[in-house]
Amino acid sequence: MKRLSPFNITALTLGFAFLYLPMILLVIYSFNESKLVTVWAGFSTKWYGELLRDQAFLDAAVVTIKVAVLSSTLATVLGTMAAYVLVNGGRFMGRTVFSGMIYAPLVMPEVITGLSLLLLFIGIGLDRGVLTIVLAHTTFAMCYVSVVVSSRLVSFDRSLEEAALDLGCNRFDAFRLVTLPIIAPAVISGWLLAFTLSLDDLVIASFVSGPSSTTLPIKIWSSVRLGVSPEINALSTMMIGIVTIGVISASLISKRNSVRAQKDAQAAERSA
């Protein structure tokens, strides 16, 4: 291992401090005994216990998880399909327009996405609730999934699918038995990405949620307006934990696969 120079250490420390100091403070204060957020009065996990007894938070948590699972699953299915067509469909009419359009929501201001979805739901008379949040989250998460999956599909050897057709598969079987298992790591990381995006979305959810479907970010936001409580700190810490686990496992899955493939290839060369 190379040793870092003092300058590099300083730069690194400053950068990471800037990024993570607020979150570290939040995590530390979530274990604070005192009810006053800014005064440290000793270590305690009582706010976590408090949190688990708060029915309103629990309800919001259930809604959030439900929305995240449903919307990320839907987004993964739709996003994978879109990526598949855009990468493999060849030069069909309007391909450029479609590929531009699928990525547009990435740069679209969330306020506008939220507002337009709200108008749509009102227009078609759909009552705001869990369903509308799921639909809204699917809409913006599927383009992220599509980006992740299509970057994998670009390097996918088309002759593998042709080989499957040649050996007696129809198109759907070829996708199910050959393409999908091979691109699975990308699909899974797409799902995890969509899941975390849905978990912490506040802007869009606040447009399309109804009275009975408050998600955690909305709950936190509205509680904070009445004053920051240690309970919120505890809740936020838990959310940070979940999101971190999601992101780390997504990157580990793809990393482990490539490392294993490399190791196996080396072993094959040696034994040959």
Place this chain on the structure above:
Amino acid sequence: MAKPSPDTSIKEFSPWTDPDEKPLIRFKNVTKRFGDFVAIDDLTLDIYTREFFALLGPSGCGKTTMMRMLAGFETVTEGTIELAGQDIAAVPPNQRAVNMMFQSYALFPHLSVYENIAFGLRRDKLPKDKIDARVTEMLKLVRLEKFARRKPHQISGGQRQRVALARSLAKGPKLLLLDEPLGALDKKLRQDTQFELMDIQETTGTTFVIVTHDQEEAMTVASRVAVMDEGRIIQVATPGGIYEGPNSVYVADFIGDVNIITGKAKAAGPDKYFVDWGGNQAPILATSERPFTDGQECHLAIRPEKISITKEKPEEAENAVQGKVLDIAYLGNLSTYHVELPGGQIIKAQTANTRRLSRRNITWEDPVWIRWNATAGVLLAE
């Protein structure tokens, strides 16, 4: 050249000479266009059962397109392709009795060697014990019994090639297509594998169509070779026929090394012609079954190994020319002499090195005589 199959060992294997023999594959005036680009141009070709047929040509000559049309990955623009007497245009790839071995092998990386070979059989919903028996048989055929449980990336390139072959043969296709099957192997392994391919073709009795740009490979394995250029077939013949009797300068030049001498033909008896080729040189005597008119431009193609080289003037040679050694290419078993003639033309002559190098009596700048028989070359019109 592929050995004749055992049951016809007395009679040579040559169904293409038998007018009663029905071809397995029949291309009838097939044209394939990609936009404005003509990949295959009005092509007609018959391939017979049990043949090992090679499509040979430079890249972009349409050989891969022909193969992909047989497999069903490309559609025919005009004309028909028949397999065992039936037009296959409407049959999707998964229902054709044709299997393909891909250039990249296209082994499924998430499945083991065993599962790769079983893949096609499972699609046919065969009972488990039948699949198991067939896969075991295939593994034995390609000598990979010990590797059944490995994944494709855990075996070497040569073994992967054999898995791909076993997988494409497992369903017992009427026709096996091989797309540059040995392209990814190094030279030594490629030569061994060529013979293995021929053995397997003979054992299974499957019709093989191989696409290659390697003329040596085509000559080694195939019963017949089709030389292609720009979407057309230039010549179809046995490897010997292609080498000894090319029908054009293109084919003569594409297959092996050749000297081309251009001149004007003049009749010199039955099937014999003089080729007038240079101001003060004696005309060359050559035989040809193809007729030439007096004064017609012609090209004499002679292989370097059919020209002998001596220091003394040969007696009673049908054709003998004096020249000077310009270059010697020493290949170990052979030496190729580049001999410059007085007119500036360079003729290659090849001799087997039966003596040791130190005892070679011809060296650079030596005046030498080259000679060849009237029957040594082929007289071509184009």
